[in-house]
Structure formats: C-alpha cells, structure tokens
Amino acid sequence: MVKLYDKGVYLLNGTKIVEDAAEAAAGTGQAVSQEEAAKNTMAYSILEAHNTSGNMDRLQIKFDKLTSHDITFVGIIQTARASGLERFPIPYVLTNCHNSLCAVGGTINEDDHMFGLTCAKKYGGVYVPPHQAVIHQYAREMLAGGSRMILGSDSHTRYGALGTMAMGEGGPELVKQLLGKTYDIKMPGVVGIYLDGEPARGVGPQDVALAIIGATFANGYVNNKVMEFVGPGVGKLSADFRIGIDVMTTETTCLSSIWKTDDKIKEFYEIHGRAEDYRELNPGAVTYYDGMVYVNLSEIKPMIAMPFHPSNVYTIDEVNANLKDVLHDVEQKALVSLDGAVDYSLQDKIVDGKLYVEQGIIAGCAGGGFENICAAADIIRGKYIGADEFTFSVYPASTPIYMELVKNGAVADLMQAGTIVKTAFCGPCFGAGDTPANNAFSIRHSTRNFPNREGSKLQNGQISSVALMDARSIAATAANKGFLTSAADIDVEYKGQKYHFDKEIYANRVFDSKGEADPSVEIKFGPNIKDWPEMPALPEHLVLKVVSEIHDPVTTTDELIPSGETSSYRSNPLGLAEFALSRKDPAYVGRAKEVQKAQKAIEAGKCPLEVLDELKPVMGEVRKMFPDAGEGNIGVGSTIFAVKPGDGSAREQAASCQKVLGGWANIANEYATKRYRSNLINWGMLPFITTEDHQNLSFKNGDYIFVPDIKKAIEDKTAEIKAYVVGSGLKEITLSVGDMTDAEREIILKGCLINYYKG
Structure with a gap:
C-alpha cells in the first residue's frame, strides 16, 4: 500500500524510480549528477524563482500573497503596526472562518471582524466576511496560481495540488512579509510521493492521506521537507481529490507540498475564471529526491x-x-x-x-x-x-x-x-x-x-x-x-x-481594495483588542525557573494554548495567556506569573530578591562562581521542558503566551515543527535543545537554571552553551540553540520581532 525508500532516489521521466546514479545514467544514456538532478524538482524551480538571497543553500523567500483568518490576523496586524506598517505591500486576504460564532465574550468576535474590515480598507487588503468561505477554500478558488508561493498563518496552508507552493507559519513570519522582509530557511529536502494505480470504489482523498500520514509521521520521514507528488496515479485523480490529499500533508509535519499539474488542474482554473493562472508543472527528465514514498492507490482501503x-x-x-x-x-x-x-x-x-x-x-x-x-x-x-x-x-x-x-x-x-x-x-x-x-x-x-x-x-x-x-x-x-x-x-x-x-x-460580498490603501480610514478597535506589552531585550545572564515539565512523546500547540473557547481572546495577549497550558498543566500560569514578578521588578529598577524570596539562595549559589552576576546584568524568567513540542497548528500564541507570562526559553530534545521553533524565536524565546534523556534530566520542575553569558553566546554563535542547575552548588549542563540565521539571532538579542523592527 505505502512503501518508504530508505535513501534518496532518482526519478526518470516522471515515471521510473531508480536507486543509484549508475542505474539512472544507464536509463538515460548520459552522466547523472545528484546535485544537478536535485535541481530538477518542481520545488527547486519555484523556490529559486522566489529566493532573493542569490544562495540556494540559504533561502530568503518573498511570497506572492498572504492569507490569515480571524484568530490570527488581529495579532499579526497589531505586531506589524507596532513595527511600522504603512500598507500591505502584497495581496493580503483576511478571512473570517474561525471566530464566526459570537458565543464567547459577547461582542469580541465581531469586533475582530470589524477590525479586519477597516484594516483591509486602510492598508489595501481583501476582507472575506464570516460564513462566506473557509480560509483555504477561498485561497484555492481565488488566490492560488501555478508556480506561485503563498504564506498563511494557518498550518493547513497547502495548495500544492494547484501548482502553488504554500506554507503555514506563525504570525510573525507574515509580519516580516508585510514589512518587506523575507522568509529565511535553509534549502529544504524534497521527498517524492509517487502515486501509482487508481483508487477503488468508495475510497476518498482522506483515506489516501491517512495512509500516507500513518506511514510517515512517527518516523519523521518528511519532517520539514517538501512533499512532491508525482507518478502516473496523479493523473487518475480529480482536482478535488488531489486537494483533499494535499491539505492533509500538514499532518506529516512536512514544510510544504507541490504536485505535477495537468489538464484537470487547468480545467479547475478555467471553471473558476482564472485560466491564465494555470502552469504545467513536471519534474525534470532526471530528478533526484531525498526520499521517496511509493503509494499504490489501488491497494488503499477506507x-x-x-x-x-x-x-x-x-x-x-x-x-x-x-x-x-x-x-x-x-x-x-x-x-x-x-x-x-x-x-x-x-x-x-x-x-x-x-x-x-x-x-x-x-x-x-x-x-x-x-x-x-x-x-x-x-x-x-x-x-x-x-x-x-x-x-x-x-x-x-x-x-x-x-x-x-x-x-x-x-x-x-x-x-x-x-x-x-x-x-x-x-x-x-x-x-x-x-x-x-x-x-x-x-x-x-x-x-x-x-x-x-x-x-x-x-x-x-x-x-x-x-x-x-x-x-x-x-x-x-x-x-x-x-x-x-x-x-x-x-x-x-x-x-x-x-x-x-x-x-x-464573492464579487457582491467580499471587500477587495484592489491593492489600494486608504490612510484616512480609522481602524475600529473593540475593547478586547489590546497592544502587545513591552518586552525586554536579552540580558547578559539569565536565571530561569522550570515551571512545567512535559514528558509526552509529542506536545501539540493545542496543549500549549488550547483552541475552542480561548479563540475569542486571541486579540488580547494578556487575556489569552491566562489559558496557557491550562489543559496540560493548570498550575503553569500561576508559577510563571510568580517568577515574572522578579523580571518586572528588574524593569522597574528594583531588586528582584525583594519580590521573590526563593531567588535569594539561588543568587547566593550563583555568585559563588559568578560574583559579578546581579544588578543590571541579569534577567529572570520561566522556562518549560517538553520532549518534542510544537506539533499541529501554526498558532504563534503557543509561544507568545509563554513570552507575555515572562518566559525566556523552551528546553526540548527536539522541536516537532519548524514553525513552532520560529514562533519561539520571533517572540524572543530561546529554543534550547538538550541531549539528555527526558526520563533522566539533570533538572526538574521547580528547579532554577543559571545561563551565564547567554547574550555573548548568541552574538558569538556558540554551538554549546554552558548552563548550571542551581541547588546546593551549581551542576553544569550543556544546551544548544541549533542553527540560526543572523536575523534570528538579532531578534533573540532584541527581545522579540517587534523590538527588532523598532530598531
């Protein structure tokens, strides 16, 4: 039904899989270079066309269009406004399909909708009213286009079946695009998804998607990679069927997806009155993939x-x-x-x-x-x-x-x-x-x-x-x-x-500014819409208290900040933060706030030891080895440990709620998705990694960790960062922050993305 190749493979003429360069050369009659063949993926050509860095190993992407829904667009626009937004530089569509019911908190959901409408007028965007369309269907019908790239603040931003490379990210990545900046990543791996055969009667797209997810999620086979759909089975599927598989690729933890296109996709664009947006896409004559998932559609059952x-x-x-x-x-x-x-x-x-x-x-x-x-x-x-x-x-x-x-x-x-x-x-x-x-x-x-x-x-x-x-x-x-x-x-x-x-x-109901901004429009702010609180820059040294310890194999963003009724508070950073980890660790908020008192005292020019007694013995031990640590050079905050946090939704609030409660870092064995790690960085939180087995950690919930010279470590791109668990003495541990771009390091140093753009 589904087979995973244990190494990279070559695809010849879009149909034949071969496992080594010699066989590929024999099949084509010419020498085959893995490096050159890797450039023949559809993903490579699209990324190359949107890369502004001139270096295909380190991409700096500018997207063609942006899209957000009503759980995310208020926070995104508020962040962009605080960072100097004057107008939307590219088409930005604000849909209203999540907070469509005004059932929680009185008027606040509809207040968010009015905020969105007035911002679309002021900054030159598109506003889709509630109940008109879910975010991704509107994007398929009105935004997608062959060889385009779309960035959305929802994890299921996937339009690969239509020839569009789309990515779901946390809100700060959209803020960067709104401010004319770039999406910075290393060149991702590309994994071929080879579809063969034809679905049996009664089998639908969700059946195929679940079979692929079941084969690839737990082993991380496509984690943070692009899934590229090829093979003769693609042509046996309708556009809707392909779309149904494609949207579920998010659940594999891949970065994005792209499909070969044909007359069925051309017809999709024609039906929607956008024939000019179709592009035929195919892999090259000899294409190298970093892995291959073979799917026999004929064998898949409900x-x-x-x-x-x-x-x-x-x-x-x-x-x-x-x-x-x-x-x-x-x-x-x-x-x-x-x-x-x-x-x-x-x-x-x-x-x-x-x-x-x-x-x-x-x-x-x-x-x-x-x-x-x-x-x-x-x-x-x-x-x-x-x-x-x-x-x-x-x-x-x-x-x-x-x-x-x-x-x-x-x-x-x-x-x-x-x-x-x-x-x-x-x-x-x-x-x-x-x-x-x-x-x-x-x-x-x-x-x-x-x-x-x-x-x-x-x-x-x-x-x-x-x-x-x-x-x-x-x-x-x-x-x-x-x-x-x-x-x-x-x-x-x-x-x-x-x-x-x-x-x-849509023509009769959707507001479309046609890209024309109107600075005279006054934005409507409901009473629940709040600005982001001030956030301090990274200090010279950090004192961290572990306030939650999660040992599940994977922790979802739903567990970090629940969905459902909390959604109505997504426009209120402090109000929403009250729900952080509420369904995983209900004591987290209280613990984090207690530690935050010390940081607030520092920012007010007071001694943190006066508001948090438990800091006195901690700093006493720290100063035995680091006598200069103290007034003017430390920050105090909270951290959580989770084995593998960040699976699921792209919601930035999974990180920002920790930040506004005084969080300075996460500690993890690994991060489930690139987007969650990016959210941490964009909110000025250190994405620490430890190699310690989660069942035998050197620290536990309630412990303090001192991280000396953290500012210098980030500035100097130090690979291994020494930290100390504070008890009756200091016990050394080693942390790292993984690969970071220069811009990401600067964001961490400044304290968050807002501070970074303020200068």
Missing part, C-alpha cells in the same frame, strides 16, 4: 484515524474485525495523551458487536469540498440517519460550493436524510462547533483529532473522542444509523456531478 492523532490509523475493516483489541489499544495510547485526567473507555461503543458512533461531520478545508459532499449525498440519498443519538452535519467549504449543491439537489438529498447542512466554518476542526456529548464518539472528515479539538475540557472531567474518516465512509455510517461502515461496502451510484463556480457570490 481508513480511520482513531483518537487522538491523525497518524493513529487503521483500515475500517481492521477496526470492525478486531473491535475490542483496537479499542483497547486506543485506550492505552490515551493514557499518555490524557495524563489520567479522566477515566477513558471506548468499550461502551460496542453495540451488538459493532462500533456505534454518536456523531458524523464533514467540514472545513479537508472535508467541505464539492466532490466529497456530492459523494456523501449519493450514498445517503433515500436513507435516514435515524432518531437516536447519532447526528450528522455537513459544512460546505464556501458559499459558491453551497450554492451549487443547492442547485444540483445534493443539499435536498442530505437534508431529507436528517443531515443538518451549515455554512462555511472551521469550528468542528478546532473545538468551537458541534461539540459532542460527554464520552461520545465523533467521526469527522476534518484535519485533526487531537484531544480537546472536539470541545471537551479535561479539567472539568469532560471528554469525547474524534476519529478521522473520509466523507464517503462517514456518509455510509450515517446511512447505517451510526454503526461504523466502510463506503466500500455500500452499493451506490455516484452521479459525478460537474461543478459550476458562481463568481458573483
């Missing part, structure tokens, strides 16, 4: 990603055949994810030997596409979901899709069966819509199934579960009144209806 990660995959047939064993395995894995916060069992989901689920949802950038919903309507037509606990909701990804589904009768078929059809909204994907009952089990064609993303609150004893499936099998389960069913087992006639895009829907 899949399910069981709680609580998209990589926890099984075939639906496996689950149904080994129900008790699979559910037991899931329960055991949940012991790690849930930290024993609640009693968790799925055994009550077995009803008459079958798995019963209480909810089905097709939604968002992954599930809400035209073909997915048409297929679901075909499956459920003439059937009924029943009048018991099971509910079924469908969210078309944009109003144009919704309108076409109304016109072709799909909405009527869904509604007649008992389905609730709703407007474009990302809520079910991040815990702000369709929250199931306590202990319920939900199957969703959406992007993630992390704990709490379904809306439960472990600290209140509330838990429900989400499994990811394709729309087709979700509809088959709905037709079977909530009993888990593979779409491959359903006898159905798929109509294969053609899509027609109505451009007037």
